[in-house]
Structure formats: C-alpha cells, structure tokens
C-alpha cells in the first residue's frame with residue numbers, strides 16, 4: 138500500500154485539480170450572478186493586442202518556469218481531466234436547457250445558463266484550458282521530437298481553433314445587400330435591419346435566372362395540401378408528356394413557358410409577367426375524361442387549376458430556379474472597378490469581403506430585378522481553418538497509429 | 546426509369562459480398578469480391594450522374610447511395626490497416642441496408658437541384674460518424690467485458706489494449722466528423738458551430754472520450770476508473786444518438802428530423 142499524499146502538497150494530483158476547477162466554476166457563477174449582463178465582444182484591434190499579449194505571456198512564463206512544480210501541474214493530465222470534466226458539465230447544462238435569450242428573471246437567467254457561451258464560468262474554464270493546452274504543447278514542441286508530431290498537430294490545432302475562433306468572433310460581419318438592376322448600392326443591413334455603409338459599392342448590371350419547367354401535382358381542394366398517396370407525387374411538365382399521377386392518367390397537350398390568357402385559352406407571349414401554362418387532359422380511374430388549362434400564374438397573373446372531383450384538383454407548381462446569377466461591377470474606395478458574376482456557391486472576394494449570391498425577389502420569380510447578396514467578412518477564418526486542418530492531421534495520425542504501437 | 550436498373554446493382558453487390566463472407570478465410574478472394582461489389586455501386590452512381598446531368602446528391606435516396614459506396618470503401622481501408630473482420634462486414638451490412646432501403650422506397654427522382662443545396666461535406670460528415678459510432682460502441686462492449694473481469698475474475702491486459710485501440714480509432718473518426726461538420730457549417734451558414742443541441746451532445750461525447758484517452762495515458766496501470774469512464778461515455782453517446790429529441794432544448798434543433806418540415 139502506498140501512503141496517501143496529504144492534500145495541497147506537491148505534486149498536485151486529481152484531488153487538487155478538481156477542487157481548483159470547482160472553485161473556478163463557483164467564482165464564475167458568482168460573477169455571473171452579481172455583475173450586470175453585457176453583450177460586449179472584443180473587436181479589432183483590442184482582441185489582437187490582447188491575444189498577442191496573452192500568447193507572449195504564456196511563452197515567456199513557459200520558458201521561465203518550465204522546471205517548476207507549478208508548471209508541471211499546469212501542463213499535466215490531472216488538471217486537464219478536471220477542466221475537461223468541468224467544461225463537460227457546462228456543456229451538458231447547455232445541452233439540456235434551451236439556449237435562447239429571454240426577459241424572464243429566474244435563476245437560470247441570472248446564472249447565465251440560458252446563454253452559456255457568453256457566461257463567466259464558461260469563459261474562465263476555456264481560458265484555463267487554453268493555458269494548460271499551451272503549456273503542454275510548448276513542453277512537447279521544445280525540444281522538438283519527431284515522434285511527437287501527431288501530438289503537436291492535435292494539441293496546437295485545438296489551441297489555435299479555440300484561440301482564433303474565440304477572439305475572432307467579435308470581428309465577424311455577416312450582412313445582406315439588396316441590389317437593383319442598373320443601380321449602385323452602398324448600403325447593407327444586418328438581421329435587425331440596421332443599416333451599414335459598406336467600403337464597397339456594387340452595381341447590378343443584370344440579374345439572370347434559369348428555371349426548370351413547372352411540375353404537375355394533385356392537391357386536396359379543402360386544405361390545399363399536396364396529395365401524396367403514391368410517389369412520385371410531382372412530375373415535371375414537358376411538351377407531349379403522358380404520365381400516371383396518383384390514379385389519373387394525364388396528358389399534356391400544349392405547353393408554353395411564357396403565356397397569357399385571352400378568351401378561353403392561353404397564347405404564347407413574351408410580356409413582363411407572362412406565366413407558364415399548359416392544356417392538359419386527365420382520365421380518372423372511372424374513365425371520365427376532363428380537359429382544361431392550368432397555369433401557375435405569376436406576380437401579376439392569376440393561377441388556374443383543374444378540378445378533378447370534389448376532393449382533388451390538378452395544379453401546376455411554381456417553377457423552381459435552376460440557377461440564378463448576378464452580373465455586377467464592384468467599386469472600391471481606391472477607385473478601382475471589377476466586373477464579376479455571382480452565382481450560388483460561387484462567391485467572389487473583393488477587398489477582404491466575400492460576396493455570396495443569396496436570393497432574389499421570389500414573388501417576382503424570373504422577372505425579379507432585385508438580387509439579394511450576402512457580404513461576409515471574417516478576417517480570422519484562415520487561422521481557424523489552419524487549426525482545423527492541423528486537428529484533422531492529428532486525427533488521421535491517431536487512426537493510423539492506434540494505441541498498440543504507443544504502448545509497446 | 547433510370548432507377549429500374551437498380552435492382553441489378555443490389556443483387557450483384559449482395560451476391561458478391563455474400564461470397565466474400567463465405568470465403569472470408571481466403572484473403573485475396575474476399576478482398577476482390579468486396580471491391581467488385583463496391584465498384585458496382587460506384588458504377589451506378591456514375592451512371593446516374595450522367596443521366597441526371599448533375600451530381601446525384603440531391604435526394605435522401607441519392608445520398609444513401611453514396612453512403613452505400615463509401616462505407617465499404619472506408620471499411621476496406623480500416624481492414625487493411627487493422628484487420629478487424631467484424632468491422633469490415635459491419636460496414637458491408639450497413640451498406641446493404643442502405644441499398645435495400647433505397648430499393649423499398651423509391652422517391653421523386655427528378656432532375657431539379659436546388660442551387661443552394663448540397664455541399665460536398667455532407668457525405669463524408671455522416672459516413673465518418675457512422676464509423677465512429679461503430680468503433681465506440683465496440684469499445685464499450687469491451688469495457689463491459691473488462692468490468693466483468695475486474696469484479697469477478699482477473700482483468701486481462703489484452704482487454705484494455707483492445708478497448709484503447711478501439712477508442713483511438715473511434716475517437717479519430719469522431720473528431721473528423723466534428724471537424725467536417727464545422728467546415729461544412731462555415732461554408733454553408735457562415736458559422737463553424739451553432740451550439741445546436743445535436744452538436745452540443747456530439748461535443749459532450751467527444752469530451753467524454755477525450756477524458757478516457759488522457760486518463761489511460763496518465764495511469765496505464767489503473768483500469769477500473771477508466772473502464773467506468775468508457776461505459777459512461779457510451780451512455781452519453783446513446784443520448785446523442787437517440788435521446789436528443791426528447792430533451793427540452795431539442796425544440797430549437799435543426800438536426801431533429803422527426804417533425805415534418
């Protein structure tokens with residue numbers, strides 16, 4: 138039997154680690170309870186200055202104190218496990234309690250349990266984890282041994298992710314811009330519709346949209362709900378299409394992508410707002426034949442359906458977009474012009490802003506002259522990605538090495 | 546119409562894999578049949594891609610095809626490295642399950658592809674998770690065995706070694722799943738991590754196994770507490786897998802598929 142070491146005597150072990158972590162959690166919750174709630178986040182350049190100072194402090198103290206007992210405690214596994222357990226405790230609370238801000242003032246709100254990620258205990262545990270992670274990573278990196286490369290990748294990677302992700306969150310900007318054809322736009326807005334002046338002007342030269350043909354579908358008359366007794370429940374319209382839809386046989390006799398109604402039928406038309414229409418024949422299971430025009434309508438034309446019986450109607454769905462794109466010109470403050478075409482999933486980067494094609498006026502459909510863009514600036518993203526890729530390398534290393542070789 | 550050939554794929558893959566199972570002692574033939582069965586699925590994906598004139602990544606059914614393709618592929622890589630036969634056949638079984646589901650539930654296969662949808666991250670994200678869960682579940686079975694031995698017999702050192710190795714592999718896949726998820730979320734929604742309940746529980750699971758790994762590294766000769774950590778981590782894993790939908794936080798999740806959209 139080994140003799141138990143009295144508590145608070147070096148080397149510190151699990152007992153001390155868990156007591157310290159518990160103390161930190163308690164202090165955090167007390168702070169959360171008495172201090173007023175603020176939503177402030179660090180923004181450039183304060184976050185950068187603070188981050189660099191923190192890092193320099195860590196490196197300097199590592200090299201000054203690396204031989205001390207306190208350093209080996211601060212870079213050891215007992216404290217790691219106590220802190221990760223505390224973090225798990227907080228995250229479990231977060232996983233049980235809904236994380237939504239509310240104006241109620243119960244204990245949950247006062248302890249910040251409904252906004253855990255911006256609460257003091259969460260912040261303090263994370264800062265401590267960063268310190269431990271930095272000390273152990275520094276210890277394993279200097280002097281560098283080749284066999285430690287997997288360790289170095291996973292631990293530094295995680296450090297970089299927490300550090301850059303946390304510090305950078307205040308600098309992330311995600312705004313939207315509505316641009317209209319042949320107009321120059323300078324303003325963007327956030328989710329609260331607050332307006333911002335952009336250091337970048339965008340002129341929409343043309344908004345292009347390509348659509349799929351509309352589809353045939355059967356809906357319930359009363360509720361307007363799609364009838365889905367059998368799949369497929371929707372079939373794309375083509376000229377001369379014959380198909381079975383639920384228990385009806387449908388034939389498309391005529392189909393116009395753009396048309397307008399005149400008298401008792403539709404004619405092909407290229408007007409502003411001209412809508413797709415089709416002449417269809419439907420044969421019911423009882424062999425009754427119905428015939429008529431259907432159209433999905435547009436923002437300025439009514440839609441038209443074909444009533445099959447008391448229960449169901451045949452309708453034409455609004456066409457889905459195949460692809461849409463904005464032909465734009467960017468104007469930057471240095472007087473430069475740049476032409477580009479924005480398409481979904483093909484963003485363009487200008488002056489540190491990433492510009493995404495987001496949407497358009499969907500009521501107007503293909504007649505939209507408005508394009509909605511998303512503009513994003515996240516100067517810290519490359520560093521977080523670096524950390525993520527390092528962790529991935531660390532994970533692949535773990536897969537390849539496994540545990541066996543480490544033990545032997 | 547395009548999918549009417551699918552039954553051929555299902556039949557040939559099952560047949561080839563059945564042969565592999567029967568001949569599982571013949572290394573070369575086993576591998577050959579497994580690879581051929583996988584190639585069948587790959588060929589069908591290529592065929593769909595050409596016919597639909599777009600990557601077949603739109604519908605659930607199409608996504609399931611990719612699982613059915615990548616599962617045996619990763620299973621084979623894992624097998625080449627670690628020689629776990631159970632893992633190999635587990636991946637084949639899951640893959641067949643996906644193929645059968647596809648066969649039983651053909652859906653609306655149309656050519657439309659919503660522009661915003663479909664990220665190349667989706668399939669790796671999920672396939673990697675399926676592997677992580679398999680390894681971690683296996684490690685927990687080993688842990689239960691270890692606990693039994695600990696209390697009623699003498700703990701075999703080999704059991705701990707096995708548990709450790711399975712956790713290392715499972716944890717590697719779990720990490721990759723989380724990281725793929727973060728990259729995907731960043732590309733699609735602009736945030737790495739939204740603290741959605743499902744994500745939160747995945748993180749808790751990850752932290753649980755992280756504790757186990759460090760504890761084992763620190764105290765390789767103390768097994769009881771580690772085994773309990775491992776058993777507990779599996780309970781969390783199950784919460785993450787099945788239980789999340791029942792928690793109060795779940796009403797805000799984007800990952801709970803039970804409600805109609």
Ligand code: HEM
Nearest residue numbers: 212213214217221266269270273288291295531543759762
């Ligand atoms: C939460 C932050 C983490 C902290 C504070 C931490 C801390 C530590 C410490 C103190 C050690 C012991 C090093 C030694 O003295 O030998 C260690 C080892 C180890 N850690 Fe971590 N770690 C963390 C995250 C991770 C992650 C994310 C992974 C996996 C991807 C990981 C995998 C490992 C492995 C495999 C070892 C054994 C290293 C070896 O055999 O050389 N750790 N960690």
